[in-house]
Amino acid sequence: MSTTKRQVAMVLDLNKCLGCHTCTVACKTLWTRDEGMEYMHFNTVNTMPGLGTPKNWEAMGGGFPAGDAALGEMPSTGAFGEAWEYNHAEVFHGGKGQDVHLQIQGPAPEWGPNWDEDQGGGDFPNSYFFYLPRICNHCTHPACVEACPRSAIVKRDDDGIVVVDENRCRGLRFCMEACPYKKIYFNHVKQVSQKCIFCYPRLEQGVAPACARQCPGRVRFVGYRDDENAPIWKLVDKWQVALPLHPEFGTEPNVFYVPPAGPARFDAAGDFDFGQRRIPDEYLVSLFGERVLGALATLAAEREKVRRGEKSELMELLIAFRWNDMFGGFDTNPQTLRWT
């Protein structure tokens, strides 16, 4: 268990996530454009239920399942999804007319980072889905740090951000096996592991991470974990409606989720059945642990309160009247920065 002076954290409200991937693209255009990084998405968004990214990652192991470290599977590049290349020039300028169409070059892909988009689970009309955006959890008990024989993964003391020291990394990839969330990528060109850096160069300038600041759904809260005046602490500790994903992995993530409510389900006759949730409780428990049921009950009760005309601190927090207040003080507009 590492203790840092402070820890930054993120809360994602899954009831507001649009599945639009602006976060993914914001991250991609900022950090992973170089050679060797083409297939990387430090931020991913998956439709749940689904096999996710990398494919079937929840079953790959790693972390501290029973309190002890366990190496899991090493995800392949194909499981993350290869960076497909296309034949635009041949189609537009090749003189082959309609005999050639735009296609992925090389072998037909079997998976990608958003392969099961909008497919969901259950049986129609009681089918269901929601979106699960993921970054590195910047865990308090990071399995990757413990697994690295080179001590090449650093948990920064000032903010608890977990960063790969590429000067020390020798590409051994134990971290990829150890991380139960499978959020570490391997750069085959540089021969190093690379992962989400929680946009520390931005945080250092008072700017929120790109995935949070660029999120049009206003899903993501950012801030120090211990700031009792900011939304993170209130949502995680005070109201206890924001929960870590797969707490049983034992790494103590610092990314938390407000669980999805989902629409009313239908009974066998086709009338609304308000007695049970459309998204099965057991599925949500499998993702967020038993506490998810309490969180959903709290969310429902507070919403009922505002429907009666009463005030609710929780609902006002989640509405986030002022966008910049979501970022726990990391509210600088990057456009105002001048590099000297």
Add this chain to the structure above:
Amino acid sequence: MHVSRRHFLAGAGVVAAGGLVFHNLRPKTPGAILPGPPPAPKTAARSIRYDDYSDIWREKWTWDKVVKGTHTRANCCDACSWDVYVRDGIAWREEQNAIYEPHRADVPDMNPRGCQKGACYTTLQLAESRIKYPLKRVGERGEGKWKRVSWDEALQDIADQLIDIAVEDGTESIVFDDGTTNGGFGPESHGDARFRDAMNCTAIDSWAGVSDMPMGLVQTWGMFNCEGTADDWYLSDYIVIWIGNPNSTRIPEAHFLHEARYRGAQLVVIAPDLSPTTAHADLWLNLRPESDSALGLAAAQVMIAEKLYKADYVAEQTDLPFLIRTDDGRFLREGDVVRGGADNAFYVWDESSGKIVVAPGCEGDGNGGRSLALGGMRPALTGVRQVVLADGATVECETVFDRLVRKLDAEHTPEQAAAVTGLHPNVIRTFARGMAGANRSMIFASWGACKHYHSDLFQRAMVLLMSLTGNQGKQGGGLKVAAWWWLEGLEFGGESPLGLTDKLGLIPKAIRGLSPRDYEQIYTKVSDKQGWTPLMVFLYVHGGYKELWDKPQLQDKSLSRNVADYMRESIDKGWTRVSPREDRNPRAYILTGCNPFRRWPSPQIAREKLWPKFDLVVSINFRMTSTGIYADYVLPAAAYYEKIGIKYAQSYVPYVICSDKATEPQGEAKSEWEIFGRLTKTIGERATERGVGVVRGWRDEPLDLRTVHARQTSNGRYDPLDPDDPMRVMDDIFAHSPSVSARSGREALDMGAVPVIASAPPGIINQNYSDYDPNDTHWAHRDFIEKKVAWPTLTGRMQFYIDHPWFLEAREELPTHKESPYFDSRLPLRMAGGHTRWSIHSIWRDVQLLLRLQRGQPVCWMNPRDTAARGIVDGDTVRVFNDNGAFECMVKVAAVTAPGEVIVYHAWETYQFRNWKGQQEPVESPWKALHLAGGYGQIHYRMFYGAPSHVPHGTAIDVEKVA
């Protein structure tokens, strides 16, 4: 859902005519111009350097300058301001310019706005699809064999061919199409529109052609552009998403829906499939596809039967108290009762005076049909009256309300609707009571709600619900489609199409203040002088589609006549417009950004029958498209960050979004302003050199080709070859636009997002008829409700009874439910769709970075029951087909897709499919003959209003596995 065009430019011409000098007489804008927000002060970034591994990442996040940008011609129905970060002369990445101020302390702000597509335009403008040099075809059309030519060579050849055509057949044989991708409010688009007018081209009116025409609202309101600011959604208590998927298609605004839920609002989605929006809803009504009007009418039945409706609102704002003759089903007219009485004056039974009285606000009320104010009148909603006619006979009359109630009770109870919609009757009752019981209810039914055969009937039912509950025109309430802010300065510098006589005739009206109906008459008059032709009519007459659309199985089976009959009658009566004339051929096709082979129904017909009629096809675009490759010339336009401009100003955000030039254009690309300026200059020069002068223009009126460049440039006011010229246009626009807070082009471009501070006068795409209050949310139709202004319909009300002979013939005089022509098709599946989150029409559709976040190729969604029955598994390639056409794509097996549905989201390029057979090949798009109706108050054609809709959804198909 489409947003399209936004042919505001044509709008500019129109309002130039309508507004002309006249709205000076009745300014709606404040006298004092408020200053814009000050630019954010710059601060030096902290210098942080560790001299270790961590500097690698710090060095990636630096830049040289930041320029405001947006996606001016993308035809996205949003408008978002971006900071474009420039490094080493390259527009490197973008991040939202999130500076929007909230309207009220208790309403969330609009930040940050933007989506994943806007966040990677920097990638798209450098992609392989980018056109950098003028290309001339050297192989067959569509073959992809090109020769790079100089601008001079290209323009000279194009000019000569256009002159030849103009001389031989008149300029209406030159077809100009800005389709759905035509652009913005600024110099990035004005050149196109000026060319179209300067050359008197036939202009394809694609508003209905892309099925964005809410004909039910045209019929009911006499207009359809209505939407406020998106934060108004937040104030709704019962939000119904009715055909639409804003979580994918209104990405910058969707948060207000979900924040409204935390305010206690109910979010209800009506859709056959469980969409990304439904995932976050409270209630989902999974009705059978195309049974929407049956649901709406059953909800109306519940509201009336349970007395949940607002009788006072209905009596004042709708035609429900109007009297109908029971003998012929027509409204009781003044001409029936009084010799020489008006044909457009209608009666209600006034309970105060106990007699029939002409309803105030109807066209012929004797007072200009301007006001709905009832004074002491109390129109009876119900009751049968015997009325003595002018000839002494007596006729029995009943109210529209009574007739409606009788129909609802007989045909549209929840139990009857259950059989049609597949919804449990309790579900319908829960919905009706929820909507009626909420303080403020709204229906989001935007462009997506226009894409079915009987969409107009869906919409009439929706408006009925909003009227019965008194929500139309109320904050947080009402049916919401879309609308635009207008800029007064857009009228500056253009020529008014109206002649002196027209203008003189308007003076008396203008002195009283132009009413919505007056504006509508002006728009129609202007439209009639120009070369507008609705797309479906153009394709029917000139495009080779007649044979398809005349097929018996594609007709509305409740009609006794074929669509061919209605077309003949409509053309003969002048209700619809055909340009070029039926006996001439279109010979040149100039497309600026649009992509018809991707969009038109059954594009194989156009390829085979229409294309050979064209001597010349010119595509002007920043990227290669499925249609561009079938052009003779492809001319490279500057990308959005390579020119200055103004995004068309969607009302969702009370700012006008501008785009500065971040870098020079790639290769030899040029702004459209310059391209069209060079083209008209070349045409004028070549005409002079060749001794060509006057040819036949619009309506065969004389047009001098030697002066085409003078018309393009407002007689030399502009010089499109001067690099500073676009800024002159910007300056002219902002200097003359008191409704926004920038006064010059430079000021606007530095702000990026220019605050709206007042409502501009009404315009062809600005028909909210609500004053803007910077300290409150904005919503449409306040003038009608609060100021009792008459609606621009025949009756002056929201009109639910239409006694046009075609509507009586079709039994659509009242809102009703009808099945589409495919209802009894032997084919078991129906093609559904909608806009995807991944593209704006076909723009961004082929971006590698985004394709990697999908399956990387075209896909369809199918329910496991349908795939299992066909031996199909996820990832299989299937053939989607009917007798008309077929395409192949990959299948996604999805539990959220309704059985019977095959969902193919919008706008894959045809070149992404095997043999370029795209998703529109099987789409027959039977369309509704009634949309050709005219000659009746609000039921008429003019540009961007009232025309037959392309029907992309509901096509009967089957699917089989490709071995």
